[in-house]
Amino acid sequence: MTETLEIEEQFDWLKEVLRKEDMTTFRDVFLDWHLYEEAQFYLSLDENERQKIYHFLSPYEMANLFDVIEEEHEDVKEFLAEMRPSYAAEMLTEMYTDNAVDILNQLDKATVARFLSTMKSEKVEDIKELLHYEDKTAGSIMTTDYVAIVANQTVKSALTLLKKKALTAEIIYYIYVIREDETLVGVISLRDLIVSDDEMMIADIMNERVISVRVGDDQEDVAKMIRDYDFLAVPVIDYEDCLLGIITVDDIIDVIDDEAASDYSGLAGVDVEAVAETPLKASSKRLPWLITLLFLGMSTATLISHYEVMINEASILAVFISLITGTAGNAGTQSLAVAVRRLAISDDKDAGFVRLILNEVLTGVITGLVTGAVICVVIGLWKNNFVLGLVIGIAMLCAITVANLAGSLIPMLMEKLGFDPAVASGPFITTLSDLTSVLIYFNIASLFMSFFV
Amino acid sequence: MTETLEIEEQFDWLKEVLRKEDMTTFRDVFLDWHLYEEAQFYLSLDENERQKIYHFLSPYEMANLFDVIEEEHEDVKEFLAEMRPSYAAEMLTEMYTDNAVDILNQLDKATVARFLSTMKSEKVEDIKELLHYEDKTAGSIMTTDYVAIVANQTVKSALTLLKKKALTAEIIYYIYVIREDETLVGVISLRDLIVSDDEMMIADIMNERVISVRVGDDQEDVAKMIRDYDFLAVPVIDYEDCLLGIITVDDIIDVIDDEAASDYSGLAGVDVEAVAETPLKASSKRLPWLITLLFLGMSTATLISHYEVMINEASILAVFISLITGTAGNAGTQSLAVAVRRLAISDDKDAGFVRLILNEVLTGVITGLVTGAVICVVIGLWKNNFVLGLVIGIAMLCAITVANLAGSLIPMLMEKLGFDPAVASGPFITTLSDLTSVLIYFNIASLFMSFFV
Structure with missing residues (x-):
C-alpha cells in the first residue's frame, strides 16, 4: 500500500501547519482525511500540539476521531485529563454510546461521576445502562445507537424517519421493527427498504424471523453467529425480548482478534499482545x-x-x-x-x-x-x-x-x-x-x- | 442461544416433509429461514434427500444457499457432481462471483471448462478474470458484484440506478464512483446518499479520498486495513487505478479466522482446523x-x-x-x-x-x-x-x-x-x-x- 509513505509526509507537513496555528488550512486538510488517519495523526502529537487541536476542532469532530481510537489505548485517560472538562464531557456526549462507555470504564468512579453530571441527560441514561454490563458479554459490546421503527407505517415514512436518524446511528443498514413496549418483532435491511415501493407497509415486507442474541450471552458466541450468518450487525434483547441495543461487525472483528490472541498467548505461555516492550x-x-x-x-x-x-x-x-x-x-x-x-x-x-x-x-x-x-x-x-x-x-x-x-x-x-x-x-x-x-x-x-x- | 434446540426440532420436522414430497409446505417453511440455516439443513441431508431438494428449489434459490456454505467444505465437489450439469451451471451463474470462483477453484480443469461453456457469457468473463488471481491476494477474495456509478449525475438518478442493482450486488452500502475508463475516483456511502438532497450532484458529495487496495496486496494487509478503518468493504484496483472489485467484511472475518488458526496451528505443530476427525x-x-x-x-x-x-x-x-x-x-x-x-x-x-x-x-x-x-x-x-x-x-x-x-x-x-x-x-x-x-x-x-x- 503506497499510501502509507505519502501519509507520513502529509503528517509532517500538517504538524508544521499546526505549529504555525493556521487553523483554516489545518481544518481544510485534516477534516478531509479518513477518521482512522485523523486518529493516527492525533496519536502522533505531543501534548502542546494536542492542546492546539482542541482549540481547532469542535467536541463533535473530536468525538468522531475518538470513536476510532482503540479503547484499550493506554493514553486515553491522559488525553481526557488534559482537555477542558466541559470539552471532554461534550465530546463523550457526541461519541457513539458504546465507545464512550468503553472509555468511561477505564476511569475512576469520581471522574466518571463528574463527567456524567455535565453531560446531556438522555445520553447519561444510555451510558449508565451500558456501564452495568459484565465484561465479555453481549451487553458490554453493544451500542444503543441503532434505528428502530414501528411496523405500522409505509416504506416512505420509514425512509423519512431513517434520514433523520442517519447521522447519529452507528449503523443504518438494518432497521429493527419494535412494538410499543419495545419488543423486537422484525428486521428489514436498508437494501430491502430502498427496493420496495414507497407505499408498501413495513409489516408486510419486514422479516419476522429476526435473529438476536441475549444481553448476557458470551461475546464469543455473538462473534460466531455474526461470522456464520454474515451479518453486519445483530440486535441484543433482554429476557423479555425487548430490544436493548445492537452489536456491529467492527466490534466483532475486535472480539475475534482478541480471542485469537488470547488462545495463542495461552499456548505459548506469554502475553503476545504487548509486543513492543523493553x-x-x-x-x-x-x-x-x-x-x-x-x-x-x-x-x-x-x-x-x-x-x-x-x-x-x-x-x-x-x-x-x-x-x-x-x-x-x-x-x-x-x-x-x-x-x-x-x-x-x-x-x-x-x-x-x-x-x-x-x-x-x-x-x-x-x-x-x-x-x-x-x-x-x-x-x-x-x-x-x-x-x-x-x-x-x-x-x-x-x-x-x-x-x-x-x-x-x-x-x-x-x-x-x-x-x-x-x-x-x-x-x-x-x-x-x-x-x-x-x-x-x-x-x-x-x-x-x-x-x- | 435457545434457538439452537428449536432449530434442530424444525430440521427433523422438515426432513419428514421432504420425505413426503410435500413441495408447497417445504418451500413455505424452508425459504422463510435464514440462508445460514438453509445451508445447515442442506448439509445435514443424505444424497437421496438432497436430490429431492434440487427438484424443489430453483438454481437461484440454491445459489443463495451455496453462497453461505464455507468454500472449503470438503463435500462441495460431490454436491456439484450429483446435480444435473445444467442445474449446477445455472446455480454457479446465480452465485456471487467470488463464491462461484472459490468453488470452481476446487474442481479439476476439465470440469471447470465444462461448466464455463454452459454458463451465461457475461458471468463467464467475470469468473475467468477472478480465476487468475493468486491465492491469499486481494484479487483472490474480491467479488465483482459491486455498485459503480459515474460522478456526473444527481443523487436521485444514482438512487434509481442503485435500486436496479440492489438485488445482484453483494453489498450496496458503499457506491463507488468511476470515470468512463473505469478509474476509481470517489466513494459515497448509502448513508450519505439517502441524507442528501435529491438534486445534488454526486461529484459534489462524493468522498474523493477513497481508500483502496491493489489487486496483488496480501489478504492479511487488507484485513488489517478493514479492521483499522472499520470499513464494511474496500475497493480493489489494478496498477492503473481501475476498479476491479470489492472485498467485503464477511470475507475478511474468514481471513482473520483462518490466519489466526494457522498461526495457532503452527505453534502447536498440528492443523487445528480439522477438529472433528476420526x-x-x-x-x-x-x-x-x-x-x-x-x-x-x-x-x-x-x-x-x-x-x-x-x-x-x-x-x-x-x-x-x-x-x-x-x-x-x-x-x-x-x-x-x-x-x-x-x-x-x-x-x-x-x-x-x-x-x-x-x-x-x-x-x-x-x-x-x-x-x-x-x-x-x-x-x-x-x-x-x-x-x-x-x-x-x-x-x-x-x-x-x-x-x-x-x-x-x-x-x-x-x-x-x-x-x-x-x-x-x-x-x-x-x-x-x-x-x-x-x-x-x-x-x-x-x-x-x-x-x-
Missing part, C-alpha cells in the same frame, strides 16, 4: 511463568534423581530421557491445541466431551504405536540392542497416550470449571507430560534392567 | 510431524550419547538434562509466539528486524540470569553442591539466551525468505533448543568435572 518489561512478564514451570520441572528432576542408581548402572538410559519427554510433549501440545480450538468454535460445549477425549486417547495410541515402532527399530539397529529399543518404544507409546489424555482432559476440565481453557498453556502441558514420561520410562526400564547392565 | 485420520495427519521431530530428537539423543562417559562418571548430570532443555524450550516458545504475532500485526515488516531480535536476546539474558540464579540456589541447597548449582545456572542462562535467539530469528528468516513465519512451529523450536541446550550443558559441565566425581 526487554526488562518483557522479562518481568515472562519470568513468573518461567519460574513456575522451573519448579514444576524440578519435580521431574527430583523424580529422575530417584532413578540415579539405575542410571549409574546403565548410563545409556540417560541418553533417551529427552527423546521420550520431548516426543510426548509434542504430542500433548497437538492434543491441547485441538481441544482448545474445539472448545472455542463448538456450539454445544458439553456434547462430545467424552468423545473428544476418547478420540484423543485413541489418536495417542495410534501415533504412539507408530512412533514407538519406528524408534524401536532405529535404536535397535543403532545400539544393536533390540531390548533397549523395545523399552524406549513401549515407554514412548505409553507416554504419548498419557500426554494426549492430559492435553485434551485438562482444557476440558478448565472449561467445565468455568475457566478459560486457553489458560491450560502449552508449556504447562509439556512440563506435566515430562513428569509422567519419566515415571513411565524408568518403570518400564526397571523391568528390563538385567538386559542393560 | 483418530485414524487425525493420527495420519499428526504423525509426519511427530516422526520428523522424533528424528530431530534423535540427534539430541546422539549428542547425549557422546557424553555417556561423563554421565557414567557423574550420573547426577543426567538428572538435570530435562530441566535445562525444558526451561530453554519454554523460553524459546515464548519468543517464537511474540515474533510470529509481531510479524502478523506489523505494518512494516523490515523495520525493527534487528531490534526485535536484539530485544529478544536481551530478554533471554535477563530471564536467564534470574532463572539461572534461582536454580543455582535451589540445587546448591538441595544437593549441597553449589558448584553443580553454578553449572546448571550458567547452562540455563546460555540455553535460554540461545533459545530466545532461535525463537525470534527463525520466524524472521522464514518471513524474509517468503515463507509463512508460523511454519516455524513451537515443537520445532523446542526440539532445536533441546539440541543446543544439551551441547551447552555438557560443555560447561566438562569444565567443572573434577567437582562432581
